[in-house]
Amino acid sequence: MIANNTPEISVILPVYNAAPYIVKAVQSILRQSFTNFELLLINDGSTDDTDAIIKAHCLADARVRYISRENKGLITTLNEGIYLSQGRYIARMDADDISEPERLALQYQYLTSHPDVAAVGCAYQLMDEQENIINIRKPPRYNWLIKPLFLFGSPFAHPSMMLNKGLIAQHLHYNDAYQYAEDYELWLRLSLRFKLANLAKPLLKYRVLNTSVSRKYATEQRASAARALAEHLCEQQDAETQFHAQVLMSHAEQSVSTLIKSFCYILKRCRGRVNPLLAFCYLIYFSIT
Numbered sequence: 001m002i003a004n005n006t007p008e009i010s011v012i013l014p015v016y017n018a019a020p021y022i023v024k025a026v027q028s029i030l031r032q033s034f035t036n037f038e039l040l041l042i043n044d045g046s047t048d049d050t051d052a053i054i055k056a057h058c059l060a061d062a063r064v065r066y067i068s069r070e071n072k073g074l075i076t077t078l079n080e081g082i083y084l085s086q087g088r089y090i091a092r093m094d095a096d097d098i099s100e101p102e103r104l105a106l107q108y109q110y111l112t113s114h115p116d117v118a119a120v121g122c123a124y125q126l127m128d129e130q131e132n133i134i135n136i137r138k139p140p141r142y143n144w145l146i147k148p149l150f151l152f153g154s155p156f157a158h159p160s161m162m163l164n165k166g167l168i169a170q171h172l173h174y175n176d177a178y179q180y181a182e183d184y185e186l187w188l189r190l191s192l193r194f195k196l197a198n199l200a201k202p203l204l205k206y207r208v209l210n211t212s213v214s215r216k217y218a219t220e221q222r223a224s225a226a227r228a229l230a231e232h233l234c235e236q237q238d239a240e241t242q243f244h245a246q247v248l249m250s251h252a253e254q255s256v257s258t259l260i261k262s263f264c265y266i267l268k269r270c271r272g273r274v275n276p277l278l279a280f281c282y283l284i285y286f287s288i289t
Contacts, residue, residue, distance in 0.1 A: 007063070009037040009104055009162070010085035011093050014077040018095035019049040021207065026058045028098045034105035037091075039064045040081045045071025075176045082173065088166055094159035096207040098131075103203035107162040110199060117143075118194030119163040119187065121156040124204040136202060143195040150188050150229065155196075158183040160204045168194060180217045181224035188232050 011029055015022055029039050041064055043051055051068055059066055065084070072080075082090065089111060091104060103122070110120050126135040139155050140146050146155045161183075165172055171190060178185040190196065209215075 007036055007038040007087045009034070009089045009091055009108060010081070010087035010165075011037055011039045011091045011104075012042070012078065012081035012085065013039060013093040013095060014042050014044055014074060014081065015046060015050055015054070015095040016044045016071070016074075017046045017048045017050060019046075019053055021096040022050055022053060023057045024098055025093065025095050026054075026064070028100075029093060029104075030061050030063070031101055032099070032104045033101050034108055037063060037104060038086060040084055041066045042077050042081055043068040044074070044077045045069065073176075075174045075179065075182050078174045078182070082165075085165065088164075089162055090165050090172070091162040092159050094207075096209065097159050098127075098205040098207075100203045100205070102201075104162070106199060106201065106203060110197065111162060111164050114195075114197070115164070115167070116195055117164065117197050118168045118190045119156075119161055120197045120199060121160040121162075122199040122203040123201060124157045124160050124206045125202050126208050127205050128208060131205070131207075133205070134208065137206075138200065138202075139198045141198045141200055143197060146196050146198070147191050150184075150191065153225065154184040154187060156183070156187055156198065157204060157206055159206065178224040178228050180221040181228060184225045185228040185232075188228055192232060 013025065013029070018025070026039070026041065029037075039061075041054065041058065043054065043066070054066060054068075058064060067080075067084075089108060091107065093099060107120050107122065111117060114120075121139060123136065123138045125133050126137065127133050137157070139157070140149055149155050163172065168190060171193065173186075174182040175185050175189075176182070187196065
């Protein structure tokens with residue numbers, strides 16, 4: 001009998017100028033308790049020592065597939081990884097983060113036991129450049145609460161995600177029309193068709209850098225996210241849609257009226273699945289974080 005060498009999970013790890021961090025990021029994947037995976041390591045035209053470091057320290061494991069080419073940008077690189085992936089599930093990873101040893105196992109277990117869930121993230125720890133833990137983020141766990149909270153931004157950390165490729169099929173791609181918010185647009189688009197979830201256990205250490213996209217291109221990111229929200233959630237550009245976009249871009253007036261409108265929106269989107277007090281608590285939480 002011929003052994004089936006097809007991996008269950010494809011881990012997509014784009015790399016651009018991540019020389020100080022790439023070895024630990026790769027090692028955190030190769031040391032996972034779940035072992036049936038491939039690591040798609042795509043060097044997007046790095047100009048520092050990333051390529052030499054990867055070749056010296058990251059390629060001994062046969063599960064690593066290394067692609068090095070000219071710079072094409074993050075969205076193209078992510079879609080290339082999806083195209084090359086062989087696994088039934090796709091996990092995201094960033095070159096400056098660290099995955100906990102049980103991350104793949106627990107997310108795989110969740111998706112295989114919840115076949116109607118398209119993607120699952122997790123809680124995550126924030127760390128600085130020296131890997132000191134500075135905070136912890138616990139995004140909402142359940143689909144009925146995740147969906148309305150898209151109003152406030154992404155309910156997921158992009159590099160924490162694992163996706164059921166077989167379930168979402170043709171919907172699994174990043175749209176280059178939403179630069180700097182391509183992940184938000186993907187989760188939002190999936191949320192209209194499938195269930196989403198987060199695990200309560202912190203399974204990722206997320207490095208906070210001054211050079212990160214969310215800091216360098218914060219205005220552009222919010223603008224792309226607001227456009228995605230308006231285009232995907234509402235068919236008409238009515239007053240409510242405009243208000244949601246203003247909240248997302250932090251342009252809405254910080255007033256009681258804004259809180260009330262947002263509160264009503266959450267209740268409507270939850271469709272009776274959450275009591276008003278809980279909705280209000282989450283509203284306040286996302287308003288101050």
